[in-house]
Amino acid sequence: MAETNEALVLDREQVKKAVLALQAYLKSKSTSEALLLNESEYFSLLFTLWKIPKKTQNIRIPLPHNQRTETDEVCLFTRDEPNMTADQTQRFYKRLLQEKGINITEVIPYKLLKTEYKSIESKRRLLGNFDLFLSDDRIRRLLPSHLGKNFYKNKKDPLSVNLQSKNLARDLKSIIHGTRIKINNKGACSMVSIGHSGMTSEEITDNIESAVKAVVDKMRTQGPVMKVIHLKSLASVALPIYTADLSHLTILEEAQKSSNSLKRKKVSKKVSGDDDNDEEIPQLVPIETPVKKAKLEVTPKATGQKKSPRARRRRSHKPAVLEKALTPNVQKKSPKPAVQKKAQKQQTQKPGTTSPKPKRKGRKAK
Numbered sequence: 252m253a254e255t256n257e258a259l260v261l262d263r264e265q266v267k268k269a270v271l272a273l274q275a276y277l278k279s280k281s282t283s284e285a286l287l288l289n290e291s292e293y294f295s296l297l298f299t300l301w302k303i304p305k306k307t308q309n310i311r312i313p314l315p316h317n318q319r320t321e322t323d324e325v326c327l328f329t330r331d332e333p334n335m336t337a338d339q340t341q342r343f344y345k346r347l348l349q350e351k352g353i354n355i356t357e358v359i360p361y362k363l364l365k366t367e368y369k370s371i372e373s374k375r376r377l378l379g380n381f382d383l384f385l386s387d388d389r390i391r392r393l394l395p396s397h398l399g400k401n402f403y404k405n406k407k408d409p410l411s412v413n414l415q416s417k418n419l420a421r422d423l424k425s426i427i428h429g430t431r432i433k434i435n436n437k438g439a440c441s442m443v444s445i446g447h448s449g450m451t452s453e454e455i456t457d458n459i460e461s462a463v464k465a466v467v468d469k470m471r472t473q474g475p476v477m478k479v480i481h482l483k484s485l486a487s488v489a490l491p492i493y494t495a496d497l498s499h500l501t502i503l504e505e506a507q508k509s510s511n512s513l514k515r516k517k518v519s520k521k522v523s524g525d526d527d528n529d530e531e532i533p534q535l536v537p538i539e540t541p542v543k544k545a546k547l548e549v550t551p552k553a554t555g556q557k558k559s560p561r562a563r564r565r566r567s568h569k570p571a572v573l574e575k576a577l578t579p580n581v582q583k584k585s586p587k588p589a590v591q592k593k594a595q596k597q598q599t600q601k602p603g604t605t606s607p608k609p610k611r612k613g614r615k616a617k
Contacts (some may be wrong), residue, residue, distance in 0.1 A: 259467050259477055261493055266459055269482045269490040270294075270452045276487055277448050291320050291449040296462055297481040297489055298432075300439045304472055308434045311410075312465045316454040317428040318446045319382070324356040325427060326381040328364060328409060330390045337363040344414075351420040353427075356381065361390050364397055374399050383427065384409040406433070432466060439478075448484070459492070 277292055327348075332340045340360040348355050368374055378401055386394055386409035394409060402408050410431070416422050432443035445462050446455040463480065470476050481489035 259463065259493070261460055261463060263456060263460070266482070266492045267452055267456050269492050270455045270459075272490060273482060273484060273487060274448060274452065277484060291447040292484045292486075293318075293444045294446040294448070294455055294482065294484055295442050295444050296459060297483060298441050298443070298466065298477060299479040299481075300434075300441075300472075301475055301478050301495075302472070303439050304434055304436050304470075306471070307436050308469075308471060309431060310434065310466060310469045311426070311429060311431045312443065312445075312462050313425045313429040314445065314458045314461055316446070316450065316458055318430055318444060318450075318458060319427065320447055320449060323382040324380065325354075325383045325385065326357045326359060326377075327355050327412075328359050328361065328384070328386040328390065328394060329414065330387050331360050331362045337366075348423075351423070353420055353423050355385075361393065364394075368397070371399070375401060378402060378405065378407060381407075383407075385412050385423075385426065386410070387414050388412060389414075430462070432462075434470065463493070 273294065327344070329340060329344050331337070332343060335343065337360045341358050341363070344358045345355070348358075368377055384402070384407055388411040391409070391411040395403070398409075410426055412423060412426060413419075430444050432441055434441050443462060443466075445458040450458075459482070463477075467476055475495060477493065478495050479491060480493040482492050483489040
């Protein structure tokens with residue numbers, strides 16, 4: 252359930268002091284700076300939430316006092332009335348709004364928007380000429396494709412209005428005089444305009460209280476919503492007007508400490524072995540990666556292992572030449588027969604005589 256208005260109580264005196272301080276700061280500016288700026292500066296509320304919401308939410312805030320200046324210009328997009336031209340539709344709605352007492356600067360029918368504002372330059376010029384855009388709810392879904400992304404980047408997307416309402420004047424005044432805030436899911440801070448420097452301090456204070464109440468009541472979040480609320484202008488510092496009670500944080504911290512102490516006691520009991528039924532806490536031991544050792548080739552003779560039949564078959568298929576080269580040559584070579592004959596001749600020959608020299612082939616003897 253969202254935080255209720257009773258839980259978030261603003262100190263009106265503190266809010267009024269911040270408003271007066273901000274007005275005094277703006278008046279103390281030099282005239283040269285005032286000429287460069289607008290005649291009146293807007294006052295804004297800066298909301299800081301406890302947590303970032305899950306979904307984006309647009310909240311309309313009705314204000315008791317008009318937060319727009321007299322120079323602000325409003326544009327209204329209407330649908331094309333049947334059996335009427337664009338000019339006739341424009342005159343029809345202008346006359347209707349004047350009868351209701353509503354001041355609208357410009358009325359643009361949908362057909363005129365499609366024909367006159369096609370280029371990017373014309374759309375940018377339209378964006379800069381007006382401060383607020385309204386649209387007939389019957390053509391609201393058709394406008395994004397014709398307006399372009401710049402309207403939505405500058406947060407000037409048109410607000411839908413029911414032009415067929417019986418209380419048209421009341422509805423339009425609440426939208427024009429009021430404001431809106433976009434709570435996005437990209438951050439915890441959001442800003443909304445609630446007045447200008449030309450208003451009195453009482454009027455700004457009333458608008459601040461109404462804006463805070465509307466935001467807190469319409470936010471779709473659980474638990475406490477607002478953490479801090481600041482008041483500021485465009486170029487001033489942020490003045491705090493509300494700070495949430497932090498007592499619930501101390502309670503949470505104490506509960507967290509007690510739960511941590513209970514966990515430590517349980518762990519110490521299990522380690523010391525006081526409780527026999529409890530299992531021991533396993534200790535984490537780093538796993539060593541085994542180092543692979545090089546395999547040594549061991550012959551069957553050294554180990555005394557017998558050769559398998561498969562190994563015997565492989566041995567038998569080796570070629571004879573390779574087998575001869577692998578077997579060690581242990582026996583001595585027998586002498587050649589020619590060397591044996593020569594030795595016999597030397598034994599039979601008489602001492603002192605020399606054997607005749609052998610004749611050379613290819614030469615004649617003398």
